[in-house]
Amino acid sequence: MYSLLRKILFRFPAESAHNFVMSFLSTTGRVLPLARWFTYGGRHRKGVPTELFDLQFPNPVGLAAGLDKNAECYNELSDFGFGFIEVGSLTPLPQKGNPRPRMFRLPQDRALINRMGINNCGVLSAISNFKQRRPRTILCASIAANSTTAAENIGKDYTKAFCMLYDFVDMFTVNISCPNVHIMSDLQDSDTFPDVMDGILESRVVMDVYKPVLVKISSDISTEQLDYILDYCLRNGVDGIVAANTTRSREGLATPQESLSIIGNGGLSGAPLYHRSLSLVRYIHEKTNGRLPIVASGGIMSVEQALEMIDAGASLLELYTGFIYEGPSLVGDIIKALEKRRAERHSEAMPEATPSKAPEPQENEPAEAETEAPDYTEITDIQPQDDPAGTPEEPSATPEK
Ligand SMILES: Cc1cc2nc3c(=O)[nH]c(=O)nc-3n(C[C@H](O)[C@H](O)[C@H](O)COP(=O)(O)O)c2cc1C
Numbered sequence: 001m002y003s004l005l006r007k008i009l010f011r012f013p014a015e016s017a018h019n020f021v022m023s024f025l026s027t028t029g030r031v032l033p034l035a036r037w038f039t040y041g042g043r044h045r046k047g048v049p050t051e052l053f054d055l056q057f058p059n060p061v062g063l064a065a066g067l068d069k070n071a072e073c074y075n076e077l078s079d080f081g082f083g084f085i086e087v088g089s090l091t092p093l094p095q096k097g098n099p100r101p102r103m104f105r106l107p108q109d110r111a112l113i114n115r116m117g118i119n120n121c122g123v124l125s126a127i128s129n130f131k132q133r134r135p136r137t138i139l140c141a142s143i144a145a146n147s148t149t150a151a152e153n154i155g156k157d158y159t160k161a162f163c164m165l166y167d168f169v170d171m172f173t174v175n176i177s178c179p180n181v182h183i184m185s186d187l188q189d190s191d192t193f194p195d196v197m198d199g200i201l202e203s204r205v206v207m208d209v210y211k212p213v214l215v216k217i218s219s220d221i222s223t224e225q226l227d228y229i230l231d232y233c234l235r236n237g238v239d240g241i242v243a244a245n246t247t248r249s250r251e252g253l254a255t256p257q258e259s260l261s262i263i264g265n266g267g268l269s270g271a272p273l274y275h276r277s278l279s280l281v282r283y284i285h286e287k288t289n290g291r292l293p294i295v296a297s298g299g300i301m302s303v304e305q306a307l308e309m310i311d312a313g314a315s316l317l318e319l320y321t322g323f324i325y326e327g328p329s330l331v332g333d334i335i336k337a338l339e340k341r342r343a344e345r346h347s348e349a350m351p352e353a354t355p356s357k358a359p360e361p362q363e364n365e366p367a368e369a370e371t372e373a374p375d376y377t378e379i380t381d382i383q384p385q386d387d388p389a390g391t392p393e394e395p396s397a398t399p400e401k
Pocket residue numbers: 064065066067069088089103112114116118142175178216244245246269270271273297298299300318319320321322
């Protein structure tokens with residue numbers, strides 16, 4: 001079914017198809033909530049409950065930033081089964097982004113190249129949407145500075161977006177890694193990164209309710225930059241890392257060089273990004289001894305890759321390009337695989353609780369038939385088995401939901 005829809009959508013320019021789908025979703029959300037629910041809602045509700053940052057995620061598979069840039073369709077998108085939705089990136093003021101065309105498909109590589117330039121309607125418009133459409137999902141806001149902001153005021157822009165959105169979302173990602181915005185080119189350096197983060201973390205201290213703050217790094221980050229950022233995060237109470245954003249690299253692509261030259265600059269996402277993001281997840285997990293929760297983003301196109309990311313140390317996953325190429329079934333398939341794995345580990349961990357006559361689970365047996373849904377305390381089930389730290393550290397204050 002989705003392959004037919006994808007064939008049709010792929011006949012249109014990438015951004016037009018994207019805009020069409022977003023308008024469709026937001027219209028069905030307003031006009032036909034019941035039909036929408038029957039069409040693609042109500043599935044995967046059992047999920048893989050995951051507690052992290054004192055938030056209870058119905059499952060660890062989220063939607064990455066950039067698809068719901070203006071926070072218009074988070075409820076409808078969550079009906080595809082996502083355990084959380086990252087909206088934005090949002091800037092204090094609205095901005096148009098780069099001139100079109102700025103989003104391209106590379107079907108031979110199952111990839112996208114985009115140079116959107118953080119086009120978005122601004123924080124105030126998102127807040128108005130949050131007020132009108134009460135979120136039915138865990139919401140993460142990705143925040144960024146306006147691209148025309150002077151270098152000395154970039155930190156203030158981030159803090160402003162953070163404070164304005166604080167009451168409306170559950171958690172934040174600080175986007176310092178967009179490859180398509182000039183002012184972000186050096187925000188991962190040790191002399192600029194604290195200017196972005198200090199104001200955000202100081203503002204959080206005076207808030208009544210604690211909300212997690214994560215940092216989204218680039219796929220192209222140097223080891224020196226990454227080590228500095230990890231050290232800063234551990235010392236200053238940053239709650240986690242999103243690894244990673246798109247890459248500028250064009251290495252190893254099947255798409256002909258001629259087509260790549262016509263497309264031009266932009267961040268590459270999808271299948272070719274996978275090994276980069278996997279090694280980043282592995283590196284961060286090992287370097288921090290599992291003390292900094294990781295949200296894996298980048299090239300997750302299959303169930304196997306999702307599981308491998310979790311084995312490498314990711315606590316949560318995010319999809320973007322995989323969702324475009326594989327469709328909503330990818331979300332459900334990952335959740336089912338996680339359910340199955342959790343049920344298997346559960347029964348391995350408690351062999352004496354299994355009656356001696358109970359039949360062994362069959363390989364192809366649906367996971368639903370195997371056990372009851374485990375409760376939220378079982379986050380350790382999806383941690384890698386060799387995780388020396390076990391459940392990641394939790395923030396000191398308890399967020400109210
Ligand atoms: C068209 C497009 C727009 C994006 N916009 C943003 C954005 O505004 N903020 C952000 O942090 N990431 C943005 N991203 C990056 C994604 O969130 C994600 O990290 C990246 O695409 C890698 O994941 P994937 O390979 O699953 O797509 C965008 C990606 C695409 C393809």
